[in-house]
Amino acid sequence: MPTLRAVLAAAEALWPADGAESWDAVGLVSGDPDAEVRHVHLTVDAVPEVAREAVALGADLLVAHHPLLLRGVTTIAETTYKGSVLATLVRGGCALLAAHTNADVVTTGTSAVLADRLGLVEQRPIEPGARPGTGIGRVGVLAAPMTLGALARHLVDVLPATASGVRVSGEHDRPVRTVALCAGAGDSLLGAPEVLAADVYVTSDLRHHPASEFRERAMLSDGPALVDTSHWATEWLWLDVAAAQLADATGVRVTVSDIRTDPWDFAVLPSSAPHADGTDEGPQSTDPEGAAA
Structure with missing residues (x-):
């Protein structure tokens, strides 16, 4: 051993x-x-x-x-x-x-894994690192355009379930093709040229003021939509890749914890939550285990 x-x-x-x-x-x-x-x-x-x-x-x-x-x-x-x-x-x-x-910046790091799971091609870092192909975040292109709503649903399907789910700023039916993303907290990249040139930016832990300013600027200049995800969920995807790499490199048994360390247990939404088209969807609740809130 x-x-x-x-x-x-x-x-x-x-x-x-x-x-x-x-x-x-x-x-x-x-x-x-x-x-x-x-x-x-x-x-x-x-x-x-x-x-x-x-x-x-x-x-x-x-x-x-x-x-x-x-x-x-x-x-x-x-x-x-x-x-x-x-x-x-x-x-x-x-x-x-x-x-x-x-582990974020390497070519098989957290953002690269998320980009792969979304099917992005022509990937490159948002901020390049010292080694070729490395760096913070990723920008890539979807194989075919989809609506912002469809991309949000794709994220929900790809990520492990959390109470916070996926929050979106932008028109539901807006077409998107170029996606910038940063697994984990990425509001420090809101002003990056690669982010501003994308159709949508996906990241986590977005605070009110930076997100609000980004949204208002996007509305004035036809800038990117914004998607806020669970920090834990976007980085959890990397664990399986890291486990396989470490097992190959060492020959030891490597396992991944399924314990959800996202800090939120459930969310309670308004009884009549607005739909993207302005209609009401009826009673709403989110629970990662599937139980009613």
């Missing part, structure tokens, strides 16, 4: 740390580099439930997309969320590795 040190070397080859943003905190969070690794478990977020799952499965390493210790902490007491995660993993003999923006 390979050591953790060898698995870390494989992860570095797949997701080079020098591709991470300067503010990021990627790499080994806890664990003994000389320990043997037989099983690796992948998740978007290292939360207590996922830590318990990894230990119960006998995993020797948990790879999380989001860094647990991105910002400084003054305690890892088990009464805290981060302390609970670390204590569970350390006691269970499971190391923790973060692969964040260094």
Whole structure:
């Protein structure tokens, strides 16, 4: 069996740390580099439930997309969320590795996987990175034009279910062909030339003021529509690809957590929600498990 040190070397080859943003905190969070690794478990977020799952499965390493210790902490007491995660993993003999923006920018990173799942061709980064083909976000072209509403429905079908679903700013029947996207939080790219030249921009965690300004500018200049998705959902798609790559590189068993770490459990909508054509659709609720809210 390979050591953790060898698995870390494989992860570095797949997701080079020098591709991470300067503010990021990627790499080994806890664990003994000389320990043997037989099983690796992948998740978007290292939360207590996922830590318990990894230990119960006998995993020797948990790879999380989001860094647990991105910002400084003054305690890892088990009464805290981060302390609970670390204590569970350390006691269970499971190391923790973060692969964040260094896994976003590679040619098989989070945005590239989402673009592939949407069927985009002629892909290129929104902001190119240091290596050919790498960079933040992706721009591509649909094989055939579709309406904005159809693209939103396609996203709902591609992404794992969440309470927040998919929110859209733009005319339902507007034709779209060129799609810019950024898996995870991407409002920093709202002003990027590649985004402004697209027919629609798909990303997550959009705040009111940036989204409102983008919408109003688009209405004045026939700019792109805007689609807001679940941060967790867009990045969860990457885990299967990352698992296959890591298994091929190391020969160890690699599994993916199905635990939904999206923070929202259900949504309650107005009893008579407006349809895109102005008509009412009747009572509305969204629940990722299919139950009524």
